[in-house]
Amino acid sequence: MSKKKKFSKIFDKFFEKIYRFCYLKTDSQETAKDLAQEVFLKYWEKIEEVENPQSFLYKVARDLVYDFYRKSKSRQILPLEEALISDCQNLEEKIIRDLEFERIKKAILLLKPEYQDVLIMHYVEGISLKEIAKILGKKEGTLRVLLFRALKALKEKLSQKNFSV
């Protein structure tokens, strides 16, 4: 299979997933676009060395999201109140969106990055724990515990009385 054909196939299969991963981790469409673009540019450069494209793409995406928060201090994990204020600026959009959908999205953003990763990868994208273990470089047993804790943390966030979008 030629390099272009291989890239095209992987792009079609994973672009949406990687974009969604970046979007859920940054809550910005523009940032998600930039990061997803960067991920696939890196994949294009290393395509011949990459054995597991899924693992490679998520690893790069995670690193880029980390870099993004590191470089832009203002985008570091927002306190809940700040997140709420910033979103109030676009009232029209907020009305159109599903409130519950927004709630869960916001709640994820308030979790630890590693909790976000396992929740998004496992529950949103349906990646098996075995595969996530490869991506995150952790043992499957450790991931099971991490997933349990992540879900518990999310539940706590959503149960907070003052948590609303």
Add this chain to the structure above:
Amino acid sequence: MEEREIVKKLKSLKKIKPEKEFAFSLKKEILGENFFYHQEKIRFFYFLTFSFVLIFSFFFLLNFETKKFSKTEKNFEILSQSLEEIKNASSDQQKAKEKILNFKKISQSITPEDVEKISKDKLRDFVEKQMKARKVLASINSKYLQEIQNPASCLLVEKLIKEIEQNTLTEKQKLYFEGAKEMLKEGNCVDALTNIWYLNYIR
């Protein structure tokens, strides 16, 4: 909130999707000009192939039909020519015999489809020539008359009868026409043709 409910909500996040245009343009950008070129090249190739097949089929069919039609026209020309030769060979019985055999040979290659294709003018011309030839043959030897009766003549008579049925005839013409139909039924195509020919001269 139950865990099951949270998981359901998490799964609902799957509806977050990038804009299709963005994904397409990014892919194009990464793959460079060649991506677009490649797509266009494939499209152009299919277009070219399709056009070629279409044009080829069109010309093939046209050529085939023209050739087929030309062959029919040519056979009728030869047949008419042969009748003309029979008429001109009235002084030479042997020659007339040869021409009759030649006429029979050519007329055997005429099919019902050929008769259907032939124009009215050609048909009229053929009938006239056949009548003239018939007169000549009758003066030489009446037994030759049956020789110019052939499947092609019978098919021509059938076609002529179908065409004449569409026309309005005088009482006298009707008599001749009915006679021609009877003769055709009896298998006497040459006489049927004679009656049809007479229709032109009676009112």
